[in-house]
Amino acid sequence: MIEMLHNAGIKSEYAYAGGFASIALSLVAWLASRTKKDHSKAQSDRWGIFIGHWAPTFFALGVALKLEEKN
Template identity: 80%
Template sequence: MIEKLSEYGLKSEHAYAGGFASIALSFVAYFISRARKGDSKAQSDRWGIFIGHWAPTFFALGVALKLEEKK
């Protein structure tokens, strides 16, 4: 799978950028959800955590792609 992603032009830098973007998006989703009327704090927490869980996946893909690039 990593080899195919690399063939399609995905680089490790793209995956790392996706990881950092998901962290930022996690904060944005949390604060937007907190600002909405009727949403509870628990719902805001769930949105932030849900999106925050994407970051480790992107970082792991970045490491795998970096190893693929060194071949």
């Protein structure tokens, strides 16, 4: 799969950027969920955590793609 992504032109820098973007998006989603009139702290936390879990996946893909780029 990593080789297929590499052959499609996906660079490790794109995956790293996706990881940092997901961290920022997690904060934005959490804040936006908290500003609703009928906000629930638990629901806000779940949104932030759900999106926050994307970051390690993107970073792991970045490392795998970096290793593929060296080959």
